[in-house]
Every structure is written in structure tokens, then in C-alpha cells.
Amino acid sequence: MSQSQNHLAGETSLYLRQHANNPVNWFPWGAEALAKSRELDRPIFLSIGYSACHWCHVMEHESFENPEIARILNEHFVCIKVDREERPDIDDIYMKAVQLLNQGQGGWPMSVWLTPEMQPFYAGTYFPPDDRYGRPGFRRLAKIIADAWRDRRDELVKSATEITRHLHDFGAIAPGPQTLEAERLLRHAGETLAANFDRVHGGFGTAPKFPHALELRVLLRLWKRFGNDRHLQVVRTTLDKMACGGIYDQIGGGFHRYSVDARWLVPHFEMMLYDNALLAVAYLEAHQATGDPFYRQIVEESLDYVVREMTSPQGAFYSTQDADSEGEEGKFYVWSKEEFDTVLGESLAHFAEDVWGITPSGNFEGHNILNRAQSDAEDSARLGMTIEAFRARLDEAKKKLLGVRKNRVWPGRDEKILTSWNGLMIAAFARAGAVLDRADYTKAAVAAAEFLMKHLRTPDGRLYHTSSADGNAKITGLLEDYAYLAEALTHLYEATLEPRWLQESVRLSEEMLRHFLDPNAPGFFTTANDHEQLLLRSKDQHDGSTPSGNAMAVTALVRLSKFTGRGDFHGAAARTIYAFAGVMESHPSAVGQMLIALDFDFGPTQEVALVGDRKSDGFVKVLQAARKPFAPRRIIAGGETNAVHLLANRPANGPVTLYFCENSLCREPISDVDAAIATVNS
Numbered sequence: 001m002s003q004s005q006n007h008l009a010g011e012t013s014l015y016l017r018q019h020a021n022n023p024v025n026w027f028p029w030g031a032e033a034l035a036k037s038r039e040l041d042r043p044i045f046l047s048i049g050y051s052a053c054h055w056c057h058v059m060e061h062e063s064f065e066n067p068e069i070a071r072i073l074n075e076h077f078v079c080i081k082v083d084r085e086e087r088p089d090i091d092d093i094y095m096k097a098v099q100l101l102n103q104g105q106g107g108w109p110m111s112v113w114l115t116p117e118m119q120p121f122y123a124g125t126y127f128p129p130d131d132r133y134g135r136p137g138f139r140r141l142a143k144i145i146a147d148a149w150r151d152r153r154d155e156l157v158k159s160a161t162e163i164t165r166h167l168h169d170f171g172a173i174a175p176g177p178q179t180l181e182a183e184r185l186l187r188h189a190g191e192t193l194a195a196n197f198d199r200v201h202g203g204f205g206t207a208p209k210f211p212h213a214l215e216l217r218v219l220l221r222l223w224k225r226f227g228n229d230r231h232l233q234v235v236r237t238t239l240d241k242m243a244c245g246g247i248y249d250q251i252g253g254g255f256h257r258y259s260v261d262a263r264w265l266v267p268h269f270e271m272m273l274y275d276n277a278l279l280a281v282a283y284l285e286a287h288q289a290t291g292d293p294f295y296r297q298i299v300e301e302s303l304d305y306v307v308r309e310m311t312s313p314q315g316a317f318y319s320t321q322d323a324d325s326e327g328e329e330g331k332f333y334v335w336s337k338e339e340f341d342t343v344l345g346e347s348l349a350h351f352a353e354d355v356w357g358i359t360p361s362g363n364f365e366g367h368n369i370l371n372r373a374q375s376d377a378e379d380s381a382r383l384g385m386t387i388e389a390f391r392a393r394l395d396e397a398k399k400k401l402l403g404v405r406k407n408r409v410w411p412g413r414d415e416k417i418l419t420s421w422n423g424l425m426i427a428a429f430a431r432a433g434a435v436l437d438r439a440d441y442t443k444a445a446v447a448a449a450e451f452l453m454k455h456l457r458t459p460d461g462r463l464y465h466t467s468s469a470d471g472n473a474k475i476t477g478l479l480e481d482y483a484y485l486a487e488a489l490t491h492l493y494e495a496t497l498e499p500r501w502l503q504e505s506v507r508l509s510e511e512m513l514r515h516f517l518d519p520n521a522p523g524f525f526t527t528a529n530d531h532e533q534l535l536l537r538s539k540d541q542h543d544g545s546t547p548s549g550n551a552m553a554v555t556a557l558v559r560l561s562k563f564t565g566r567g568d569f570h571g572a573a574a575r576t577i578y579a580f581a582g583v584m585e586s587h588p589s590a591v592g593q594m595l596i597a598l599d600f601d602f603g604p605t606q607e608v609a610l611v612g613d614r615k616s617d618g619f620v621k622v623l624q625a626a627r628k629p630f631a632p633r634r635i636i637a638g639g640e641t642n643a644v645h646l647l648a649n650r651p652a653n654g655p656v657t658l659y660f661c662e663n664s665l666c667r668e669p670i671s672d673v674d675a676a677i678a679t680v681n682s
Helices: 030-042 054-064 068-074 088-103 136-149 154-168 183-195 213-226 231-242 273-290 293-309 339-357 374-380 387-405 419-435 439-455 479-496 499-515 549-562 569-581 579-588 592-602 617-626 674-681
Strands: 027-028 044-049 078-083 110-114 120-124 258-259 267-272 466-467 473-478 606-612 634-639 658-663
Touching: 027 044, 030 044, 030 078, 044 054, 044 088, 054 068, 054 293, 054 439, 068 136, 078 110, 088 110, 088 120, 088 439, 120 154, 120 592, 183 213, 183 231, 183 273, 183 579, 213 231, 213 273, 213 592, 231 273, 231 293, 267 273, 273 293, 273 606, 293 419, 293 549, 339 387, 374 387, 419 439, 419 466, 419 479, 439 499, 479 499, 479 549, 479 606, 479 634, 499 549, 499 569, 549 592, 549 634, 569 592, 569 617, 579 592, 606 617, 617 634, 617 658, 658 674
Parallel strands: 027 078, 044 078, 606 634
Antiparallel strands: 044 110, 110 120, 258 267, 466 473, 606 658
């Protein structure tokens, strides 16, 4: 370690390396830092954030680069810096503490003070360096806590013990009811979600607005199941408004993390891999449900953005892009009218400025965030153009603006590879490749999956959580890694019909049951039974920015049980679903992924088995037809092999034979291509 650096310079996390030259004597989380706290008898100051977090960088600049504040921290605390994306296990524990101590409020940067035994006694989020915004200044707060540890330690330790007891209580999941009223739970969820709908701007609640992709996918399923058009209206309004707003990159594709206002105009400009994976699937399912080509366009633009800007040369997907460039939030994405005029020329600029609402004064700190007031159909009619001519003109403007924007100073990109987030994106590419008949998307999903199987798996088949872009992996895999990837590989099997992906999903699921399933109570732990010792082994019960590990584990297992006939997979999933009945009743907006799993498990499911010559024209046509509809409780298997349980002992009669089953009860096999297509479309 050089004299100007702390202990973070050699870390693989970009976020940690960004703090390597702070005067704060940061340690990464680990045995050395924890031992140092015990040795010096000092409390721990734990700071958790991530590289794309704007306010994390603000707090760094204001406080962690301040020599006086650094002196206070170094003199009185052992300071640990954690990347929440690299260590969601640690983040999950201490975020619960932040919320417990702050009336349910949490966020990043996270600031937590711990005893040397890792027990939290004080916590908050962003603190300014001095008193302002109604918040205590960090400089003053650090001194108060240091004095309290010296003079009133017994009180702090007692408080920490009580907080830790509450954290243990949070992790408990009680056994569920003897019977599950699935239909009532699903109807209640639809009513609750729709009641919180913003009828004017779409989405749920007020500003700030998050996309809530999982809840939109739940409502699509409830529309499909119950035929309630209000549910579809909520989904369509929200998807339309988001895709026309500033939260969506109008020229490059892809979604920013959230909107600071109610109408999706001003985003928090960071770009997260998981948002774009989850939203691509939501728009894809909406395209399947409605046939609207606009939703297909958003899927393709979003995934093309990921291919262009978030994919490593080896095929894995990077994590995030910053909100800031050149020290300003959003500078990379905003435009002036003068730039439009210069780049596009008078005629095209006039057209584009009208469509995207460009004005001399702008709509964001004197600049323009591109957004749409109307759809393509509405704008083309207003301008007296055919929709084809309108879209061609708009594409011309996009290409020119994108060509200029690529020469700007780019936001920082965090190039770590996360197994869990890659799993989400593999599923998105695999599903889009199959539904949209885009072989390039399927190829992208395969490349990422092969990277993970090669670089983020141990010789005995266990997973790592993270690696650098070159495949330098570390940190024992977490529940979300196994669950997200196992689920993704079932979709990759459906997209490729290569049995190896289903077999890999089965292996991961077996490891998940072996190392994460609680043998004494319902649900799955976030960490494995041989994970490093933390304050507690928690169980995530609610979706956050990403689906809960428990819910995705259940989703993967109920789907795999249909492919494989494995009763142990379904049993573990069903027990967990039952245990979540209470939270599905009381807080359906917090458990969207579990509701998706419940909808599938409640059925009726459709099992589509295609046997025959995969290269024959008839087989391809029936397979494409089976993939097109919005059939969220359908699984598809195909080929000539007995390697997949669903295909076993099902002979082919000609180039293609369809075995169409509902809840494992099968109709007579169909070998006529037209009749098979009609069946899968019914």
C-alpha cells in the first residue's frame, strides 16, 4: 500500500477502488478489518454504496476526501467500505438495521456504526459534512458517536444487542396455512396494485417513480387469468409513459434507474443492468399480450443498448453506468437546441425538436432531456406522415445524434460481472431471442451463460458471486446467484432446445437445496450453510430493486419440476409459497416475483413437447407458433432426445409431433402442422 492509499487499491470492485486515495484509512470487509476493530477496541464505521450512486460520490467528495473528517474517523473507528453489489449479503443485514432505526427509510450511501462484534447501534444514509437539509453534519455526528463509545459504551452495546435481536426476528418465516387460497390472493393483489395506479402518468404512487417491472408482469398475468381489462390498462399506460419519458434513453435505448418526478421526465441518470433485464421482459410480455409493435421496439432498443455498451468482449454483461460525467449528473444525455440545429440541419432539427420537445430554455437545468408527448401513431397523424415515413425520419435523427454523443466524455462504467444480474439478463436475451426470432439475442444469452459456467463456477460445481471482466472470480455464491441463474437456464433451454442448459439448471437447483434451504423452517437463507460467519443468516422476504432470492428460487423450482417431474423441487417450492401467504396478502406490491411464481404453480400449466426433426420446416413453424403467445404458465421442450423428462418415451410421427398437456394431462399427439399450430395458439 502506498503512503497515499488505504487498503482498497487492490480490490476488484470499481466502487472500492474509487475510494483508494481517500485520506480515510478504509479497509474492505474481511477478517483483517474485523480483527483490527477487536484489537483496538474501536467501533466500526461501515459505509456501503455502489459505483453508479450519485449521492455516494457526493458524500465521498464532501466528507471522505476531507482531511479533518478523515482524521476523526481514523482516530476513533475502524472504517470499512463495502460495495453493495459485490456484497448484497452484508448490505441486506445492515439495510434492515437502517430501516429499523429510521422509520422504514433506507438507501445509499448507507452509514452504519457497529460494535467490534458486528452489531449495529447507529445508522443512517447520506450525511452532509455540516448540519444542513435538516440532517446532522457528519463531522459533528462522528465526534458524538466517538464520545458516546468512550463515555456511554454500555448503553450503545445494550442498544446494539436489542437491534440485533430485532434483526433476527425479521429473518423468521413462519409456516404457512394448511390450505392456500391462491385465487383470492391473486385477485386481492390485482385490486391492491391497481388502487395505487397513477391514472395520469402511469406507474404506482408519487415521485420519485420506480419502474416496478415485476408488478407490471403480475398484472399482465392477472389480466390473462381473470380477463380484467383494468389490469391491462395499468400495464399499457405505465409502459407507454415510461418509454416516452426521459427515464428512457430516447436515442440510445435502455432505461435509467428511476424518475425524480411523477411524469417520468427527469431520471436519476444511472443505468443498471438489472433494470434493463427486468424491463425488457416486461415489454416483451406486453408485446406478446397485445401484439403492439411499439413494445417490441423498446425491447430491441434496450437489448441493443446492452449489446453495444454493457457487454464484455468475452460475452458477459457489465453491471452499471454512472449518472455523472465530467462531474455533472446527466451531462452525457442532455442536449441544447443549438446542438440539435448543428447536428441535424434545419429541416430534420425542426422535425426532431417538435417530436422530442426541444426548446431554447430546456426542461432540465437549462438543458433538454429528450421525451415524447405522443406516440408514433399520434405524431405521424399530426404531422401528416405515414407511420413508416415518420419512423424512418426519427431513426435518421437518432443515428445522427447517437453518432455525435459517442464522442462525448462517457459516464463511468462498472465492469464487474455479477452472476445474479447476468442471470437476469441471460433470461431476457433468451426469451427475446425465442419470441422475436432473433438468433443474435439467443447467441448473446449463450455467450454470457458459457462465461459464467467457465469463470464463475468452482471445480465442484458451486458458484462465485462476482468476477472482474477477465474472469478473476471471488466471493462465495449467494442464493440470488443460484436462483437467478437456474431460472435463466430454463429459458435458455427453451430458446436453444439444448438439454445441457436444463441439466445445468438442475445441478444448480440441487446445490441450492443442499446449501440454502432451511431444514427446520420454510424458505431459503440468503447465504450458504458454509458461508463466512456474519451477524446472522437472513432470509429475504421482499423484492427490492431485484427479485427476492426466495421468490426466484421458488420460480425456478416450480418450472423445473414441470420439465423434470422432480417432486423434491416442487415440494420445497410449495412450502415456501405457503409460508409467504401472509405477506402476499398484506403487501402484494413487495412480493411481485412470488406472485408470479404463485400464478404459475396455481396453474393450469401448459406443457408443450415437440419431437421430431428440429431442422424441418414443420418443426420450426410449430415451435415459433408455440413461442409467440403470452402464455405465462407454458413451458416448451423439444428435440429428439430422452435427456429431458418431458420428452421421454414420446415418439415422433413424421417431421414434428406435438404433445400438448395441461397440468400433465396430455391430449392425443398431433402430427399435422396446421393442427399443431392451431392448438398452441388456442
